[in-house]
Amino acid sequence: MKQMASYTKRYEPSDDGLRFQDLVYQGNFHGMEPVPDGILGDKVMKQRAKSKVLEKVSHGDVLKDQFTIDELNDLNNYLAWNIWDVLVMRATEGESGMIPRQEYEILAFMHEFYRWPEILQMTNDEVGAQGIIDIGASARREIGTKVNCVHDWCIGAVGFGMGRCGLLALEVIKPQDYIEESNIILKFMQRILWGKRQDGYILNSQDRYRCIIHEQDVLDKLYGEIEHFEEGSDSHGAFVHFNAAAELLAFLDHYDCRLGLGDTGPYPLPNGKVLIVRDLFTNEEAYHWSDVCDHENVPHCYTMVLEIDAEAMGLEEIRVNDISTTFTRPKNYIPYVTGGAVFVREKWNTPMSEVYPVKISDLASRLTGVQQATLKLYSKTARMSRRQLITNGMYVYYIDMILPHLRLAGTYEKACRDLNFWEIDHRVSDYYYDITKRGFAQATVPQKIFSGEGYLPFPDNADLRRSKYFWD
Amino acid sequence: MNVVAEGYNAFETKKTPTGTIKYLPDPQSVIALISSGKLKEHILLVQGGTTTFLTPALTMGAIGVITLSGAPESHLGILSREFQMPCIMTAYRTDSDARYVTGGKNDEHFKAMIAALDGKKVTLDCTNGEVGRVVLAD
Numbered sequence: 001m002k003q004m005a006s007y008t009k010r011y012e013p014s015d016d017g018l019r020f021q022d023l024v025y026q027g028n029f030h031g032m033e034p035v036p037d038g039i040l041g042d043k044v045m046k047q048r049a050k051s052k053v054l055e056k057v058s059h060g061d062v063l064k065d066q067f068t069i070d071e072l073n074d075l076n077n078y079l080a081w082n083i084w085d086v087l088v089m090r091a092t093e094g095e096s097g098m099i100p101r102q103e104y105e106i107l108a109f110m111h112e113f114y115r116w117p118e119i120l121q122m123t124n125d126e127v128g129a130q131g132i133i134d135i136g137a138s139a140r141r142e143i144g145t146k147v148n149c150v151h152d153w154c155i156g157a158v159g160f161g162m163g164r165c166g167l168l169a170l171e172v173i174k175p176q177d178y179i180e181e182s183n184i185i186l187k188f189m190q191r192i193l194w195g196k197r198q199d200g201y202i203l204n205s206q207d208r209y210r211c212i213i214h215e216q217d218v219l220d221k222l223y224g225e226i227e228h229f230e231e232g233s234d235s236h237g238a239f240v241h242f243n244a245a246a247e248l249l250a251f252l253d254h255y256d257c258r259l260g261l262g263d264t265g266p267y268p269l270p271n272g273k274v275l276i277v278r279d280l281f282t283n284e285e286a287y288h289w290s291d292v293c294d295h296e297n298v299p300h301c302y303t304m305v306l307e308i309d310a311e312a313m314g315l316e317e318i319r320v321n322d323i324s325t326t327f328t329r330p331k332n333y334i335p336y337v338t339g340g341a342v343f344v345r346e347k348w349n350t351p352m353s354e355v356y357p358v359k360i361s362d363l364a365s366r367l368t369g370v371q372q373a374t375l376k377l378y379s380k381t382a383r384m385s386r387r388q389l390i391t392n393g394m395y396v397y398y399i400d401m402i403l404p405h406l407r408l409a410g411t412y413e414k415a416c417r418d419l420n421f422w423e424i425d426h427r428v429s430d431y432y433y434d435i436t437k438r439g440f441a442q443a444t445v446p447q448k449i450f451s452g453e454g455y456l457p458f459p460d461n462a463d464l465r466r467s468k469y470f471w472d
Numbered sequence: 473m474n475v476v477a478e479g480y481n482a483f484e485t486k487k488t489p490t491g492t493i494k495y496l497p498d499p500q501s502v503i504a505l506i507s508s509g510k511l512k513e514h515i516l517l518v519q520g521g522t523t524t525f526l527t528p529a530l531t532m533g534a535i536g537v538i539t540l541s542g543a544p545e546s547h548l549g550i551l552s553r554e555f556q557m558p559c560i561m562t563a564y565r566t567d568s569d570a571r572y573v574t575g576g577k578n579d580e581h582f583k584a585m586i587a588a589l590d591g592k593k594v595t596l597d598c599t600n601g602e603v604g605r606v607v608l609a610d
Binding site for chain 2: 086087089090091092093094095096097098099101240241243244245247248251252255256258325327330331332334371374375378379381382439442443446447
């Protein structure tokens with residue numbers, strides 16, 4: 001017999017949420033109780049913070065240019081736990097057999113930590129702190145925008161957190177190095193995310209895994225196009241199959257990473273159901289391999305709007321995590337999708353007034369286009385050398401994670417022209433040969449990153465202006 | 473019910489696909505299977521829990537997958553749910569203590585798993601929320 005839906009209990013302050021996994025997190029908290037996943041984990045991490053940076057912060061706080069050492073360390077610790085929380089189980093997936101993801105990931109992490117500070121600071125100089133906040137806020141009124149959870153999270157969690165962690169593991173930097181640059185990256189992330197959420201938090205995990213960002217009139221417009229159906233109907237089948245096929249192409253176009261997806265929600269509906277708004281980025285014009293998507297007339301983004309019957313599902317918990325992915329308990333929400341709508345954004349800069357809906361009955365030809373592009377892209381990818389795959393994958397991370405913010409700031413061309421955005425730093429080029437030695441990419445990095453033990457704190461007495469001055 | 477292997481269940485489903493397990497070692501073998509027109513006769517066995525490797529098989533309607541690593545939170549776990557294709561991840565033999573170790577040396581474990589499962593006719597039982605079962609069909 002199906003249980004009554006209990007997911008709304010998760011939003012009561014005293015509730016600790018469910019555990020989605022048996023593993024626990026230790027990180028930098030030696031000698032202390034390990035931290036669990038989910039809502040309880042967030043509570044513990046906030047309790048252990050030395051500063052107030054993990055609580056709701058004000059507009060004035062976000063406009064300040066400088067974090068304190070305690071704030072930097074609290075963000076470092078929280079992001080390390082958050083990374084573990086969302087990725088420790090994914091990280092069990094091993095080698096892909098197609099794309100050497102661990103290798104391209106670690107190179108991208110380190111490259112980002114070296115190169116992004118200059119590019120992000122230039123962008124901040126061009127548009128100002130408020131301008132960065134406004135870029136985050138733009139996501140409240142748009143769909144099909146890559147200014148979304150996963151991209152915004154990546155700025156700090158990947159570029160700072162994993163990048164610094166990787167370089168520490170490779171023993172090419174020390175904990176007291178690059179403090180000024182770390183501050184630049186984390187301030188940029190905080191401003192974007194604060195502008196997007198506007199509730200004082202920056203991460204979904206701080207808000208019981210909710211990403212309720214869209215303005216009501218935007219939601220009303222999306223919901224107005226919803227077509228209702230029953231499980232087993234042609235419409236249900238066509239909608240969920242298109243969702244799956246477009247999601248698969250989004251993964252492949254983004255080299256098997258989460259940057260192709262973007263969920264927000266869960267938005268509560270007056271009828272007791274919940275809404276998930278899902279962007280599937282099926283054609284990124286920045287990638288040369290995406291030409292096959294052009295040939296099949298696949299747009300930049302398909303946005304899927306899913307109405308889920310929480311009561312029929314017996315929904316116990318729903319998490320829209322910080323890498324833009326929805327997980328539920330029970331796990332299978334697809335049979336309980338009772339309504340759907342599909343929207344198209346042809347290019348990344350197509351005005352919202354020109355974003356248009358597609359009827360479910362008209363999806364068949366679009367599905368064919370998505371499938372043809374997928375097969376062509378697979379065939380193309382299967383012929384690439386290991387070096388090509390790693391290079392392309394590294395660009396997907398290093399370029400795409402901040403591309404949407406630079407585009408909206410109008411600084412992408414300047415970054416390419418004046419700061420060699422698409423060049424690879426000499427040091428990282430050399431690391432290519434180091435990461436396959438002694439299992440660095442396959443074993444050391446995952447262990448350091450996903451156990452949390454590699455995110456060493458900044459020393460308490462460190463100078464906030466410190467960069468790196470000595471290479472030994 | 474002769475359960476030969478178990479693993480993480482990617483998602484709960486009443487679907488019980490039956491087919492002969494086929495191990496796919498590389499992208500060329502995936503393309504060859506699609507070209508043969510026999511995709512739906514097989515339960516696919518793959519080493520990794522990533523999505524891209526199996527892309528054409530997912531697109532063309534694979535009936536079920538067993539992986540030797542990965543979890544429901546892995547990309548293949550996510551996509552199998554979206555496609556409603558039963559998927560058992562990080563499978564291990566029920567008559568052996570050998571298990572996949574993240575970041576460890578798993579070559580011997582993988583070889584033993586492939587030797588034990590490849591070519592067997594099985595049914596996937598994915599009704600339990602946590603554990604998926606590979607059941608001998610013959």
